[in-house]
Amino acid sequence: MDKIKFALVGCGRIGERHASHIHEQGILHSLCDIEIDKARKLSEQYGGTCYADLDEMLRNEKDIDVVSICSPNGLHAEHSIKALKAGFHVLCEKPMAIHVIDCGEMIKVAEQMNKRLFVIKQNRYNPPVVAIRKAIDENRLGKIFNIQLSCFWNRNDDYYKNSWKGTLALDGGSLYTQFSHFIDLLYWFFGDIRSVATYTRNFSHKDSIEFEDSGVAIVEFYSGTIGTINFSINSYKQNMEGSLTILGEKGTVKIGGQYLNTLEYQCIEDYTIEITDKGNTANQYGTYVGSMSNHDKVYSNVIAVLQQGEKISTNFFEGLKTVEIIEKIYRAANNR
Numbered sequence: 001m002d003k004i005k006f007a008l009v010g011c012g013r014i015g016e017r018h019a020s021h022i023h024e025q026g027i028l029h030s031l032c033d034i035e036i037d038k039a040r041k042l043s044e045q046y047g048g049t050c051y052a053d054l055d056e057m058l059r060n061e062k063d064i065d066v067v068s069i070c071s072p073n074g075l076h077a078e079h080s081i082k083a084l085k086a087g088f089h090v091l092c093e094k095p096m097a098i099h100v101i102d103c104g105e106m107i108k109v110a111e112q113m114n115k116r117l118f119v120i121k122q123n124r125y126n127p128p129v130v131a132i133r134k135a136i137d138e139n140r141l142g143k144i145f146n147i148q149l150s151c152f153w154n155r156n157d158d159y160y161k162n163s164w165k166g167t168l169a170l171d172g173g174s175l176y177t178q179f180s181h182f183i184d185l186l187y188w189f190f191g192d193i194r195s196v197a198t199y200t201r202n203f204s205h206k207d208s209i210e211f212e213d214s215g216v217a218i219v220e221f222y223s224g225t226i227g228t229i230n231f232s233i234n235s236y237k238q239n240m241e242g243s244l245t246i247l248g249e250k251g252t253v254k255i256g257g258q259y260l261n262t263l264e265y266q267c268i269e270d271y272t273i274e275i276t277d278k279g280n281t282a283n284q285y286g287t288y289v290g291s292m293s294n295h296d297k298v299y300s301n302v303i304a305v306l307q308q309g310e311k312i313s314t315n316f317f318e319g320l321k322t323v324e325i326i327e328k329i330y331r332a333a334n335n336r
Helices: 012-025 037-048 054-060 073-085 100-113 127-137 180-190 294-309 316-332
Strands: 006-007 027-032 049-051 066-069 088-092 117-119 146-154 194-199 214-221 226-232 241-248 251-256 264-266 282-284 289-292
Touching: 006 012, 006 054, 012 027, 012 037, 012 294, 027 037, 027 100, 027 117, 027 282, 037 049, 037 294, 049 054, 066 073, 073 088, 088 294, 100 117, 100 316, 117 294, 117 316, 127 180, 127 251, 127 264, 146 180, 180 226, 180 241, 180 316, 194 316, 241 289
Parallel strands: 006 027, 006 066, 027 049, 066 088, 088 117, 146 226
Antiparallel strands: 146 241, 194 214, 214 226, 241 251, 251 264, 282 289
């Protein structure tokens, strides 16, 4: 079976990770970045024709199967729609977009063109996350009463210097760039949110970002579950934790670590969660650490879906719901 041919749009740090996995599992056919030297650097390592203009690449390269979108958040919709209209499947980095209306347009075009629109949610592959999802599916915890999501990371001014990050137009907010994977898991585990009350502040990044660096949200799910979301990029010097505590009628569990990579606590009626897979390490981006590095599994799923008709790991509707919940949280803060 022929290998899937990929084009890569956006050759920054996350693009570098995509290029590596594409090279391992498929063919890196084309690369595009407005800073073409970034594309050339990856091309020298993994191959592929380089472009500085997306429209030109889509006009010239017709032998592509999937376009991987790794451009800034605020360009995901525009770039995805162009690739879909050109007749290619799309794999879009998180967040799917930074406005629900744009997600809707992406979905509409994908359906019109009869093309797949994949959305990256790699934290779903974390071994403790997989184990908790299985326990919930098997009703091991019973009715879920309370949840607490805590996202305490560090992103200093250097992270935002000379970058699109920190701008409302291209970044969108810390819930989009840092913590959208965590919001996705709330929807995946507990369903949709009915109501939310939010407080946000910018305590220490007033000169470097155009939005909050900290926030607290109180949420009620349609299921009746209630919970809190505490998030901040002000953890002193380094990431502290990314954790989720779940209290149910038949059990209490906590997934912790810096990026939901450790099962920290469990007490469940007549059941013990066993985790043998240590999982991958975190994404390393020089001076800071990101989420668990599961992009290899994402690419394996994309290829399996296209070549073998397997089930998609994260569909575009779930990508839209993440953006919708984040919009609800920001709207409740009365500052969006």
